Amino acid sequence: MRYVSTRGQAPPLGFADTMLTGLARDGGLYVPETVPQMPKAEIAALAGLPYEEAALRVIRPFMGDAFAEDHLAELIARAYAGFGHPARAPLVQLGPNHFLLELFHGPTLAFKDFAMQLIGQLFQAELARRGTRATIVGATSGDTGSAAIEAFRGLDNVDVFILFPEGRVSEVQRRQMTTPDEANVHALAVEGTFDDCQALVKAMFADAAFRDRVSLAAVNSINWARVLAQVVYYFTAAASLGAPHRAVRFTVPTGNFGDIYAGHIARAMGLPVEQLVIATNRNDILHRCLTTDSYRMAGVAPTISPSMDIEISSNFERALFDVLDQDGRAVAQLMEALKREGGFTLSQGVADRLRDFYASGRTAEEETLATIARIARSTGEVLCPHSAVGVHVAEAHLAESAAPMITLATAHPAKFPDAVERATGHRPALPERMADLHNRAERVTRLTNSLTDVQSVIDGRISA
Numbered sequence: 001m002r003y004v005s006t007r008g009q010a011p012p013l014g015f016a017d018t019m020l021t022g023l024a025r026d027g028g029l030y031v032p033e034t035v036p037q038m039p040k041a042e043i044a045a046l047a048g049l050p051y052e053e054a055a056l057r058v059i060r061p062f063m064g065d066a067f068a069e070d071h072l073a074e075l076i077a078r079a080y081a082g083f084g085h086p087a088r089a090p091l092v093q094l095g096p097n098h099f100l101l102e103l104f105h106g107p108t109l110a111f112k113d114f115a116m117q118l119i120g121q122l123f124q125a126e127l128a129r130r131g132t133r134a135t136i137v138g139a140t141s142g143d144t145g146s147a148a149i150e151a152f153r154g155l156d157n158v159d160v161f162i163l164f165p166e167g168r169v170s171e172v173q174r175r176q177m178t179t180p181d182e183a184n185v186h187a188l189a190v191e192g193t194f195d196d197c198q199a200l201v202k203a204m205f206a207d208a209a210f211r212d213r214v215s216l217a218a219v220n221s222i223n224w225a226r227v228l229a230q231v232v233y234y235f236t237a238a239a240s241l242g243a244p245h246r247a248v249r250f251t252v253p254t255g256n257f258g259d260i261y262a263g264h265i266a267r268a269m270g271l272p273v274e275q276l277v278i279a280t281n282r283n284d285i286l287h288r289c290l291t292t293d294s295y296r297m298a299g300v301a302p303t304i305s306p307s308m309d310i311e312i313s314s315n316f317e318r319a320l321f322d323v324l325d326q327d328g329r330a331v332a333q334l335m336e337a338l339k340r341e342g343g344f345t346l347s348q349g350v351a352d353r354l355r356d357f358y359a360s361g362r363t364a365e366e367e368t369l370a371t372i373a374r375i376a377r378s379t380g381e382v383l384c385p386h387s388a389v390g391v392h393v394a395e396a397h398l399a400e401s402a403a404p405m406i407t408l409a410t411a412h413p414a415k416f417p418d419a420v421e422r423a424t425g426h427r428p429a430l431p432e433r434m435a436d437l438h439n440r441a442e443r444v445t446r447l448t449n450s451l452t453d454v455q456s457v458i459d460g461r462i463s464a
């Protein structure tokens with residue numbers, strides 16, 4: 001099993017190196033050279049299995065001989081043991097032919113736990129096998145950092161440092177990062193914005209001496225292992241609604257395109273997915289690209305679904321690689337135009353192929369709030385603002401086919417209590433198992449927006 005870069009200039013790697021490397025050396029993203037096929041009988045056999053067993057069957061073919069089967073089964077079991085629901089990714093019905101896939105029962109209440117919890121176990125196992133350590137450094141506007149800290153806490157071969165903008169993440173998100181008390185996790189509050197944090201992380205990776213000294217690694221959303229972990233719930237949801245004998249559709253609240261791209265991989269493996277719908281909030285660069293053939297930056301406006309407030313949708317590069325017939329040079333040219341000119345225009349043929357693969361829609365802020373209120377009233381299901389963006393877009397596509405529509409619910413409503421309270425008049429409560437979050441002691445290091453300060457903290461903590 002080999003992985004190639006979307007820009008065609010980096011050496012192909014096996015699974016473990018792809019995971020530990022993250023970004024390819026030519027600036028591209030790793031994708032499987034060929035996607036393993038899952039025969040119909042094997043898809044049918046997933047129905048009714050425990051989530052962990054389905055995960056083993058779906059992801060193993062992508063890993064070559066990186067992990068022995070029983071070892072992988074053990075790592076998967078450990079990854080999902082901390083979830084607050086025995087189904088891990090339960091499916092509930094919202095209305096005729098419309099289903100909601102609840103992906104928020106993980107330890108930090110967002111779908112990112114599915115990938116991060118597994119990647120934590122896989123990193124630890126691979127580093128232990130190699131007899132090395134790694135230092136994970138990441139910047140977060142909230143969800144990714146808490147998921148990373150939760151996934152790597154207490155693991156022997158990894159230190160994790162998460163930079164977040166002081167005062168600019170929600171209280172729940174901050175507490176999820178600052179209350180774990182294991183010595184290998186470090187929450188760093190930076191005096192600055194999310195962009196400042198991201199710039200610091202970039203600068204650390206660009207400092208070759210520092211990078212080598214601390215064995216820097218990244219687990220951001222372009223890491224292939226994260227995409228792979230997310231493929232699983234497309235299979236479990238579809239199989240429980242009758243796949244492969246019945247086709248299904250998915251609508252995915254989308255930002256960096258990692259989650260929906262996992263749906264594309266499920267389809268490429270043979271899962272009958274009739275439609276994959278990209279749902280955006282008012283930051284609708286992907287929806288505009290699908291409707292105007294042109295990907296063009298126009299500035300990001302803050303919304304009540306902040307995890308989708310982006311305009312450089314990093315995993316979209318993988319979709320472009322597919323529709324450009326795996327032409328790395330053509331992808332590199334588009335990415336260069338994006339950097340230099342703030343956008344690019346696709347040829348008619350390429351844009352048509354993209355529309356064969358993905359549909360799209362956008363949801364305005366008032367529609368998001370109205371959807372939360374209406375679904376709570378009509379079904380009792382309380383949606384987070386991201387999931388509400390998805391439900392609104394899904395409803396617009398519902399009548400196009402008789403295949404069931406599955407909308408991905410990406411976060412728990414209690415993670416975004418202000419927006420939910422505005423919509424419904426009720427403040428959603430945290431699940432019982434984390435009800436004491438607001439009473440746990442916090443541990444955080446405050447830093448100015450200075451590369452040398454951040455680096456000396458990391459150097460000091462690692463040698464300690």
Ligand SMILES: *Cc1c(COP(=O)(O)O)cnc(C)c1O
Nearest residue numbers: 255256257258259307386410411
């Ligand atoms: C990260 C995130 C998204 C966007 O997912 P992508 O994989 O980046 O497209 C949507 N909703 C929530 C709650 C998230 O945390």
